[in-house]
Amino acid sequence: MAVTFQFDLVTPDKQVLSQQEVMLTIPGADGYFGVLPGHTPLVSLLNMGILTVGEGKEAVRYALAGGYAEVLPNRTTILADRVQCWDSVDVAAVEKEKGAASEQELASREEESKNKFWKKQMAFADLCLDVHRQYQER
Amino acid sequence: MASLKALRQRIRSVNNTRQITKAMKMVAAAKLRRSQERAMATRPYSQQMGRMVQSIASRVSKDSAPPLLAGRPEPVKKVELVVFTADRGLCGSFNSSVIRAVRGKIAELQANGFEVSITCVGRKGNDVLKRTFGHLIHRVHTAVNRGLTFEKTEQEIAQPLLHDYETERFDSCFIVYNAFISAMTQELTWRQIIPVPEAAKETENDAVAAPPCYEPDEEEILADLLPRNITVQIYQALVESDASENGARMTAMDNAVRNAGGMLRRLRTTYNRSRQAAITTELMEIISGSESLKG
Numbered sequence: 001m002a003v004t005f006q007f008d009l010v011t012p013d014k015q016v017l018s019q020q021e022v023m024l025t026i027p028g029a030d031g032y033f034g035v036l037p038g039h040t041p042l043v044s045l046l047n048m049g050i051l052t053v054g055e056g057k058e059a060v061r062y063a064l065a066g067g068y069a070e071v072l073p074n075r076t077t078i079l080a081d082r083v084q085c086w087d088s089v090d091v092a093a094v095e096k097e098k099g100a101a102s103e104q105e106l107a108s109r110e111e112e113s114k115n116k117f118w119k120k121q122m123a124f125a126d127l128c129l130d131v132h133r134q135y136q137e138r
Numbered sequence: 139m140a141s142l143k144a145l146r147q148r149i150r151s152v153n154n155t156r157q158i159t160k161a162m163k164m165v166a167a168a169k170l171r172r173s174q175e176r177a178m179a180t181r182p183y184s185q186q187m188g189r190m191v192q193s194i195a196s197r198v199s200k201d202s203a204p205p206l207l208a209g210r211p212e213p214v215k216k217v218e219l220v221v222f223t224a225d226r227g228l229c230g231s232f233n234s235s236v237i238r239a240v241r242g243k244i245a246e247l248q249a250n251g252f253e254v255s256i257t258c259v260g261r262k263g264n265d266v267l268k269r270t271f272g273h274l275i276h277r278v279h280t281a282v283n284r285g286l287t288f289e290k291t292e293q294e295i296a297q298p299l300l301h302d303y304e305t306e307r308f309d310s311c312f313i314v315y316n317a318f319i320s321a322m323t324q325e326l327t328w329r330q331i332i333p334v335p336e337a338a339k340e341t342e343n344d345a346v347a348a349p350p351c352y353e354p355d356e357e358e359i360l361a362d363l364l365p366r367n368i369t370v371q372i373y374q375a376l377v378e379s380d381a382s383e384n385g386a387r388m389t390a391m392d393n394a395v396r397n398a399g400g401m402l403r404r405l406r407t408t409y410n411r412s413r414q415a416a417i418t419t420e421l422m423e424i425i426s427g428s429e430s431l432k433g
Contacts (some may be wrong), residue, residue: 010186012288012373014179029354039245041350043194045359068363070190105349113297114164117289 006075007039007053009062009083010065016083017053024076025052028068035071044072050084050131060085060136063127065120082124089132098125142416154407156398160226163391170321170384175243177318177381184374194360195334197350204357206364209333218252218308219243220299220372221316222379225264225280225345229383230390232324233262236314239326243314244271248370255308259295276347277306283380289372294374296369300331303332313377316382322389324382331371334364 007021024068027049038120051062065082098121105118140148164237195207221240222231240256240263247254254274258264261280268275279295311332316324352359 008182008186010183012180012183012314012370013176015182029358033353042353043190043350043359044353045362068359068366070193076192079183079187079190114293117293 002073003037004071005039008075008077009011009051009053009080010078011067011080011083012017016085021053023055023059025050026105027051028069028080029065034078038073039071039076040071042069044069044071045076046080048120048127050127051080056092061131063089063124063131065124067128084124084128084131086135089128090101091129091132094125094128094132098122101125140408140412142409142412145405145412149402149405149409152398152401154396156402159391159394159398163395166384166388166391170252170388173377173381173384174318174321177274177377180374180377187279187367187370190361191334194356194363198211198356198360202357204360204364206227206303206332207334207360208370210306214309216255216306216308216310217247218255218257218299218302218311220257220259220311220313220331220375221263221267222257222313222375224383225261225283226381226400227262228390229387230393231400232316232383232386232390233260233266235324235326237263239328240267240313241270243312244274257299260379280327282376286376286380288369291373291376294332294373296365299372300368301366302305308332313371313375315379316386318378318381321385324386327375327378330373331368334367342385356393379385 004020004022006014007017007019008026009017022037022041026033026035027047029047032049033044046064046067049064050065051064052064053060063084063086064080065076067078067080069079070077090127092124101118102120105115105122108114143398177285195203199209206290219240221236244256254271256267256271256275257277258267258275258280259279259282264275264278275296282291282294299311303311310330313329315327315333317327319325327405341417
């Protein structure tokens, strides 16, 4: 049996995953890094990017909007702002969301914090479409 | 004894009340299911977040810790209370228990020489507290539960609060809300959110002894994580409070329906008795009238 570690993926809205896992690829603030069992303790900020759960052909990818990861030798916890699994992307909904976000982005040019928020929403929508494409090409 | 007409009117009005409260109970029950799910779904994130903050906090030296974590060097003088209540009433002691606790806390803090300021989340808390502590309330949020999201909480409640902390409007912040236990029970909860409470910092659960690597570095992570943690706690309080409110309202309305039912039964008995009495009297009169004609 492969060596595994406990992996939890949670967002403010729900616990997305809680399972034994063999490998992760995480979009860290200083670039992507891989996690295997027995990894050295690490706390990292996360960038927007693609989280890969599992190894090889069985790997599942998630669009991840940023957050934090805490890596311990036998346990990894990811606190994500938002995630979207690649097999459940609703293209129409994402396109719509992206349209709404880009409108808001234009409307909020004056306010920096809001503008940044909507820019991030747009980027996340793009990322969702991206992982969706990857899923179809698989 | 009240007249038959008055009794009839009363029965009708009690029956109406019963139907209204019953409808409100149904609405609360439907809302409860959704808000309960949301409260439960939020818990893992805030627990994990709390754990992470603790495990980092326990490894950070006191001197280099940012004010959100360790507090300001000078002693606490100004205390901020964030009070979570409902926007509407008719939910039993839900609002009043929070308000009572806040009153007690304010009296205690003021007696110890602290300056108190209040942020009200929910209309009811503001309505009642402004009568006695109007000068302390400096911000009110209402109708937050409609379309509540994490992002909205962050922008509307957490950011202004953090801004106030940075501009030294207060040195320490508590939140008070009803935590959701079950549909029947809520638990009044006080929690210190700024700075991170001392006791929590010392709990070293399953954290490893070796200091972990930080990416990018400790300070940057804390600078991002701590405000986030405040938002999470506020969001958690909001969803818990929302679920508790619906639970409390459902229970209160259930009691009201039952009371109205009991009242209706008693009124109907009284009504039927007096109707029967009236009929009997009438019959007696007719019989005695015809008897006297015979004679």
